[in-house]
Amino acid sequence: MLKEIPRTRPETPLLDQINSPADLKKLEIDQLSQLAEELRLFLLYSVGKTGGHFGAGLGVVELTIALHYVFDTPRDRLVWDVGHQAYPHKILTGRREAMLTIRQAGGLAPFPNREESEYDMFGVGHSSTSISAALGMMVADRMLDQDHHNIAVIGDGAMTAGMAFEALNHAGHLDDNILVILNDNNMSISDNVGGLSSYFARMWASKPYNFIRTGSKRVLAKIPPALKAAHRAEEYMKGMVSPGTLFEEIGFNYIGLIDGHDTEGLVDILGNIKSLRGPQLLHIVTQKGKGYSESENDPFGMHALSKIDPATSAKKTVTEQSSPEQEAAQQAIGTKLPKGSPTYSQVFGDWLCDVATLDERVVGITPAMGDGSGMKDFAQQFPERFHDVAIAEQHAITFAAGMACNNIKPVIAIYSTFLQRGYDQLIHDVALQKLNILFAIDRAGLVGEDGPTHAGSFDLSYLRCIPNMVVMTPSNEDETRKLLSTAYHHVGPTAVRYPRGKGPGVEIENTLEPVPIGKAKLRREGRSVAILAFGSMVGPALAAADRLNATVVDMRFVKPLDEDLVGDMATRHRLIVTIEENVVMGGAGSAINEFLLRANYQIPILNLGLPDSFLSHGKVPEMLASIDLDSDSIFSAIKKKLADCKIQSKAV
Numbered sequence: 001m002l003k004e005i006p007r008t009r010p011e012t013p014l015l016d017q018i019n020s021p022a023d024l025k026k027l028e029i030d031q032l033s034q035l036a037e038e039l040r041l042f043l044l045y046s047v048g049k050t051g052g053h054f055g056a057g058l059g060v061v062e063l064t065i066a067l068h069y070v071f072d073t074p075r076d077r078l079v080w081d082v083g084h085q086a087y088p089h090k091i092l093t094g095r096r097e098a099m100l101t102i103r104q105a106g107g108l109a110p111f112p113n114r115e116e117s118e119y120d121m122f123g124v125g126h127s128s129t130s131i132s133a134a135l136g137m138m139v140a141d142r143m144l145d146q147d148h149h150n151i152a153v154i155g156d157g158a159m160t161a162g163m164a165f166e167a168l169n170h171a172g173h174l175d176d177n178i179l180v181i182l183n184d185n186n187m188s189i190s191d192n193v194g195g196l197s198s199y200f201a202r203m204w205a206s207k208p209y210n211f212i213r214t215g216s217k218r219v220l221a222k223i224p225p226a227l228k229a230a231h232r233a234e235e236y237m238k239g240m241v242s243p244g245t246l247f248e249e250i251g252f253n254y255i256g257l258i259d260g261h262d263t264e265g266l267v268d269i270l271g272n273i274k275s276l277r278g279p280q281l282l283h284i285v286t287q288k289g290k291g292y293s294e295s296e297n298d299p300f301g302m303h304a305l306s307k308i309d310p311a312t313s314a315k316k317t318v319t320e321q322s323s324p325e326q327e328a329a330q331q332a333i334g335t336k337l338p339k340g341s342p343t344y345s346q347v348f349g350d351w352l353c354d355v356a357t358l359d360e361r362v363v364g365i366t367p368a369m370g371d372g373s374g375m376k377d378f379a380q381q382f383p384e385r386f387h388d389v390a391i392a393e394q395h396a397i398t399f400a401a402g403m404a405c406n407n408i409k410p411v412i413a414i415y416s417t418f419l420q421r422g423y424d425q426l427i428h429d430v431a432l433q434k435l436n437i438l439f440a441i442d443r444a445g446l447v448g449e450d451g452p453t454h455a456g457s458f459d460l461s462y463l464r465c466i467p468n469m470v471v472m473t474p475s476n477e478d479e480t481r482k483l484l485s486t487a488y489h490h491v492g493p494t495a496v497r498y499p500r501g502k503g504p505g506v507e508i509e510n511t512l513e514p515v516p517i518g519k520a521k522l523r524r525e526g527r528s529v530a531i532l533a534f535g536s537m538v539g540p541a542l543a544a545a546d547r548l549n550a551t552v553v554d555m556r557f558v559k560p561l562d563e564d565l566v567g568d569m570a571t572r573h574r575l576i577v578t579i580e581e582n583v584v585m586g587g588a589g590s591a592i593n594e595f596l597l598r599a600n601y602q603i604p605i606l607n608l609g610l611p612d613s614f615l616s617h618g619k620v621p622e623m624l625a626s627i628d629l630d631s632d633s634i635f636s637a638i639k640k641k642l643a644d645c646k647i648q649s650k651a652v
Contacts, residue, residue: 005048012038021068032263046099056085059286064088066266076149077121081130083111093119103449105618125453128161156184160390172251185288256283341505344498349374366413367396373413397425404435415443416456444497445581451617461586470494471558473535476506486514520562524552530569537579543631570601584609
């Protein structure tokens with residue numbers, strides 16, 4: 001077992017021969033265990049160079065090899081859930097050397113991507129979608145009279161989402177050929193693999209057993225009572241030695257438990273399953289981080305890594321690291337980030353503990369984002385008031401709504417990209433009923449290397465159109481605490497959105513006092529140009545304004561707007577500029593436009609924000625520069641707009 005991540009490329013003679021699954025099939029079955037060890041070594045080496053997710057990938061090395069060895073990919077379709085575990089899949093499907101570019105601008109995507117490889121059958125990033133996608137592919141095969149194997153690989157965490165069970169139920173109803181592999185890597189569903197259950201699992205997947213099983217049922221179908229009795233006997237027998245009764249009840253043939261690190265055993269059982277008809281569920285048990293001691297001992301903390309410093313071998317987990325993107329962004333606008341300054345998530349976590357100490361009605365809710373959202377201390381201090389509902393965003397929101405109906409004050413910590421999954425519940429169960437729920441929205445705006453599936457590009461647009469919502473965009477750590485307090489005191493649904501990582505490092509006032517709802521803050525007085533900036537864009541706006549002698553307003557609120565101040569800016573300036581780290585379409589700038597048009601202000605407007613496109617992965621400062629949202633580009637865009645206004649004025 002490795003105790004350190006390799007700093008130089010390891011010797012991998014077998015892996016070096018594998019440029020496609022066709023090459024993999026040339027190996028003898030007794031060579032696959034050595035290949036698995038080499039694949040683990042290379043995975044650790046490559047992630048050490050680039051950073052990224054590796055714990056889940058280490059756990060499915062043997063499964064990945066077995067799947068590509070047994071099935072005819074890409075003709076047979078392999079759908080990975082979430083995609084954290086797909087690094088070994090990428091390595092075996094022609095992208096081995098390109099792994100050193102993963103998560104970098106222009107390099108490999110951090111998750112399966114249909115545009116990247118024919119072996120990536122479905123683009124993923126959010127959990128619990130694999131069974132639905134594979135089921136859709138199966139139905140398409142049936143319509144087109146084609147015969148492919150459709151395989152969904154889903155983890156026990158992703159299986160907690162209702163969407164996964166909806167798909168399982170539908171698959172059982174359709175009763176056609178689909179294989180769902182449940183990768184149980186936290187022992188949250190099952191106990192350790194035992195000899196008896198492993199024996200029965202092999203038996204249930206065997207051809208003789210299934211031949212007798214299906215043949216006898218055809219005979220007994222003529223005697224309904226006998227068929228029913230036989231079915232119950234089989235069900236009870238399986239129920240005694242496995243947890244598969246649930247899956248059997250919804251129409252799957254359950255096979256488990258299986259050791260997910262036995263490559264030859266997996267090849268054998270998958271070979272048998274390949275010939276079975278109807279919905280099959282293979283339940284395997286794996287160890288997250290298998291083969292790397294630190295990850296095995298701390299599978300949650302070592303879920304992912306930032307890249308290793310070659311000089312010191314220092315490494316940090318993704319959830320613990322300060323954000324290099326934020327640090328670079330602050331350096332770009334000329335401010336120094338103090339050592340040890342908290343991330344926005346930590347600011348939220350500290351605030352939540354403070355407010356919960358004073359108000360016993362406060363509860364914290366998260367759909368499997370507790371540690372990432374800064375709720376670790378809250379969970380330890382107030383365990384009875386902390387609710388991690390697993391990957392169930394819709395449930396989290398309606399669960400909070402039920403509490404709010406009884407005078408509890410729920411705070412939902414959720415990433416911007418995942419709040420999208422609970423949009424109907426946000427509208428129907430919360431906003432329509434004007435319930436007192438605070439949405440603490442983390443990872444708003446660009447998130448860097450995780451790419452478009454995790455970017456929080458749309459929340460201002462999809463929140464501001466909902467009646468009864470109050471939407472706030474803090475520009476620094478102190479403003480985050482103030483606006484969270486404002487949301488807590490407000491009666492009705494509120495949202496406070498903030499970016500990933502660290503802010504500019506301002507001193508935080510230890511207060512829980514609110515600021516007036518809908519009141520902006522004048523940050524710089526200038527001439528000619530008024531820049532109305534939202535959230536993370538206040539810093540770049542101030543840097544550009546210094547060169548322009550422009551006015552800068554920290555808008556704070558997207559809804560309601562400070563209409564009095566916006567009107568005053570329109571009266572005293574020649575140009576209004578709005579800047580936000582959200583798509584321009586329907587965003588905060590659109591709210592300014594709508595007000596100025598409605599109030600009959602005649603003034604040129606320049607809206608700056610994220611473009612109408614999905615942005616690829618990369619470093620946040622580089623991404624902002626590429627879409628003209630860094631301070632230099634903002635300065636240039638405003639100068640150009642001023643020049644255009646002069647030309648138009650002369651033409652008139």
